[in-house]
Amino acid sequence: MAEFILMKGNEAIAISAIRNGCDGYFGYPITPQSEVMETLMVERPWETTGMVVLQAESETSSINMLYGGASCGKKVMTSSSSPGLSLMCEGLSYLAGAELPCVVVNVVRGGPGLGTIQPGQGDYFQACKGGGHGDYKMVVLAPNSAQEMYDFVDLGFDLAFKYLTPVMILADGVVGQMMEKVELRPVKPRWSDQEIKQNFKWATTGKTPDRKQNVLTSLALDAAVHERLNHKLQSKYKQMEKEDVRFESYMCEDADHIIVAYGCMARICENTVELARNEGIKLGLLRPITLYPFPTVEIQRLVPQLKSIMSVELSAGQMVEDVRLAVNGKIPVNFFGRLGGIVPSPHEVYEAFKKEINKL
Amino acid sequence: MPTTMELKDIIKPENMVYSKSPVLTNNVMHYCPGCSHGTVHKLIAEVIEEMGIQEKTIGISPVGCSVFAYNYIDIDWQQAAHGRAPALATATKRLCPDKYVFTYQGDGDLASIGTAEIIHACNRGENIVVIFINNAIYGMTGGQMAPTTLLGMKTSTSPYGRTEELHGKPLKITDLIAQLEGTCYVTRQSVQSAVASRKTKRAIRKAFENSALNKGTSFVEVVSACNSGWKLSPVKSNEWMVENMFPSYPIGDLKDR
Numbered sequence: 001m002a003e004f005i006l007m008k009g010n011e012a013i014a015i016s017a018i019r020n021g022c023d024g025y026f027g028y029p030i031t032p033q034s035e036v037m038e039t040l041m042v043e044r045p046w047e048t049t050g051m052v053v054l055q056a057e058s059e060t061s062s063i064n065m066l067y068g069g070a071s072c073g074k075k076v077m078t079s080s081s082s083p084g085l086s087l088m089c090e091g092l093s094y095l096a097g098a099e100l101p102c103v104v105v106n107v108v109r110g111g112p113g114l115g116t117i118q119p120g121q122g123d124y125f126q127a128c129k130g131g132g133h134g135d136y137k138m139v140v141l142a143p144n145s146a147q148e149m150y151d152f153v154d155l156g157f158d159l160a161f162k163y164l165t166p167v168m169i170l171a172d173g174v175v176g177q178m179m180e181k182v183e184l185r186p187v188k189p190r191w192s193d194q195e196i197k198q199n200f201k202w203a204t205t206g207k208t209p210d211r212k213q214n215v216l217t218s219l220a221l222d223a224a225v226h227e228r229l230n231h232k233l234q235s236k237y238k239q240m241e242k243e244d245v246r247f248e249s250y251m252c253e254d255a256d257h258i259i260v261a262y263g264c265m266a267r268i269c270e271n272t273v274e275l276a277r278n279e280g281i282k283l284g285l286l287r288p289i290t291l292y293p294f295p296t297v298e299i300q301r302l303v304p305q306l307k308s309i310m311s312v313e314l315s316a317g318q319m320v321e322d323v324r325l326a327v328n329g330k331i332p333v334n335f336f337g338r339l340g341g342i343v344p345s346p347h348e349v350y351e352a353f354k355k356e357i358n359k360l
Numbered sequence: 361m362p363t364t365m366e367l368k369d370i371i372k373p374e375n376m377v378y379s380k381s382p383v384l385t386n387n388v389m390h391y392c393p394g395c396s397h398g399t400v401h402k403l404i405a406e407v408i409e410e411m412g413i414q415e416k417t418i419g420i421s422p423v424g425c426s427v428f429a430y431n432y433i434d435i436d437w438q439q440a441a442h443g444r445a446p447a448l449a450t451a452t453k454r455l456c457p458d459k460y461v462f463t464y465q466g467d468g469d470l471a472s473i474g475t476a477e478i479i480h481a482c483n484r485g486e487n488i489v490v491i492f493i494n495n496a497i498y499g500m501t502g503g504q505m506a507p508t509t510l511l512g513m514k515t516s517t518s519p520y521g522r523t524e525e526l527h528g529k530p531l532k533i534t535d536l537i538a539q540l541e542g543t544c545y546v547t548r549q550s551v552q553s554a555v556a557s558r559k560t561k562r563a564i565r566k567a568f569e570n571s572a573l574n575k576g577t578s579f580v581e582v583v584s585a586c587n588s589g590w591k592l593s594p595v596k597s598n599e600w601m602v603e604n605m606f607p608s609y610p611i612g613d614l615k616d617r
Contacts, residue, residue, distance in 0.1 A: 024454070052451075052454045054451075054454065056480075057476055057480035058476060060476070061450075061476065061480065062447075064477070065448070067438065067440065067441075067448050067451075068420070068438060068448030068450065069452065072455055076455075090441055091441060094441045204437065205436065205456075206415045206459060207414060207435050215430045215438075216437070217438075217439030219427060219439060
């Protein structure tokens with residue numbers, strides 16, 4: 001029988017890490033995600049699965065600890081919130097450049113600067129457009145429930161090792177803090193040293209006489225070599241766009257209009273769809289689950305039947321740019337967002353939506 | 361009796377008095393003639409060879425001239441972002457406790473941009489080895505002032521000489537490291553002569569041995585010459601180093617427990 005536990009989204013991340021064979025968690029406290037490391041420290045997984053948990057001296061350090069652990073072929077992760085992620089951007093760029101797998105959770109709060117500890121979605125650009133320097137992308141998963149916080153740790157590791165890339169779980173303060181029932185999936189054991197050696201020939205497991213040394217670096221001073229490395233990264237991103245776009249459609253089949261929203265805003269906009277449907281307006285909801293790769297093709301598929309699209313975000317309008325790129329001017333793309341940590345109600349979104357469609 | 365010997369008569373196993381460690385690759389080093397990096401690389405490779413730990417050693421290379429250390433020492437390497445090597449080493453050693461893990465860092469890397477990482481790794485007593493090359497200058501970027509640059513020393517970013525008013529005094533980071541309870545062995549050595557190199561090799565060996573004993577962090581500073589950065593000949597560099605660097609960075613053990 002399935003086992004359900006009531007827990008916070010942040011706690012689900014921690015429990016999932018332990019149960020999904022994570023080898024190491026390295027983090028630094030920051031609101032609203034400190035429960036992740038707190039839960040791990042209470043659970044003491046080093047006594048059960050052997051998972052290492054360490055509080056680093058900064059986010060800069062924790063992301064670089066991931067570089068070290070990932071280089072050894074280990075399943076390593078960290079979590080933080082917006083200002084902490086800014087510090088990690090250097091490390092993410094290096095991880096992407098050296099093609100190292102890891103999972104990074106951002107429980108987004110309001111910004112810029114120290115901003116607020118209330119929820120936000122203003123880190124979309126940072127997550128989806130690089131954040132750090134250079135031409136790189138990460139798979140970005142956007143959970144909208146405690147269950148998805150739990151599930152995306154495992155999915156995140158799968159994708160990180162499939163593509164040898166950092167994967168970001170882009171949550172928000174609401175999803176991190178809210179308590180819901182979470183189904184505990186079957187336990188996955190940690191990989192043995194033997195499995196790692198066999199499966200990850202690139203890892204720094206110690207140079208043996210039967211192979212050349214493994215060097216994990218993002219440096220290539222030879223222009224031709226460096227261009228090849230960049231093309232290799234780009235081809236991975238193309239593959240992600242082909243194979244790993246994830247989204248959820250809610251009442252889009254007959255829709256005249258759709259809202260595009262992710263994370264906590266998708267939960268709220270489900271109710272907005274109900275409100276519209278009750279008044280006879282055919283509104284649907286498209287929830288991108290992967291923010292990168294973005295469900296561009298699905299939006300393009302829906303465009304011919306639609307009169308308008310509205311992107312709803314806890315930001316000044318970031319994902320809306322990707323929606324507009326997908327739509328390419330064919331129909332109006334509107335935007336509604338709140339800032340400062342204010343989370344709008346379904347009614348508020350509905351009023352904003354009606355105001356826009358009345359202009360059509 | 362032949363009066364001249366041919367090369368083939370000389371190169372014979374019985375005549376061999378010295379050979380390159382097999383832990384060193386055959387790549388020609390990119391370091392300037394007179395640079396200390398090559399000597400320290402050689403010493404590390406010899407220690408790894410003599411301890412028989414090539415398969416169990418993971419090196420973390422820095423940003424700076426020695427970013428390419430992986431081209432010369434034939435082990436598995438991780439190449440860190442500037443200053444972050446101790447963070448990589450921390451995770452590597454904790455996740456793979458059977459490995460010998462060392463960082464190789466210059467003064468800009470360790471004592472400037474990576475100050476937080478080195479202090480905290482040493483304070484936690486990570487069972488790693490830190491090789492710290494202190495040549496008081498940024499070599500790779502072209503001779504800029506380092507945190508360890510001496511007062512009065514001219515660099516491209518202190519063209520009239522380092523002054524206390526503008527830049528503060530040189531950072532004696534190794535003295536600071538020795539104060540941290542997580543470190544078990546902190547020493548300052550040099551490689552300007554065969555005698556000095558032998559002492560440095562002993563220090564490196566001790567540091568590696570410590571890491572298997574889980575005694576805490578071992579930290580080996582090597583006061584080094586950067587003749588290109590200092591704009592001196594290799595010979596003059598070594599003389600200048602002994603005369604000017606050693607009074608500020610005296611050679612010897614700071615801590616051994």
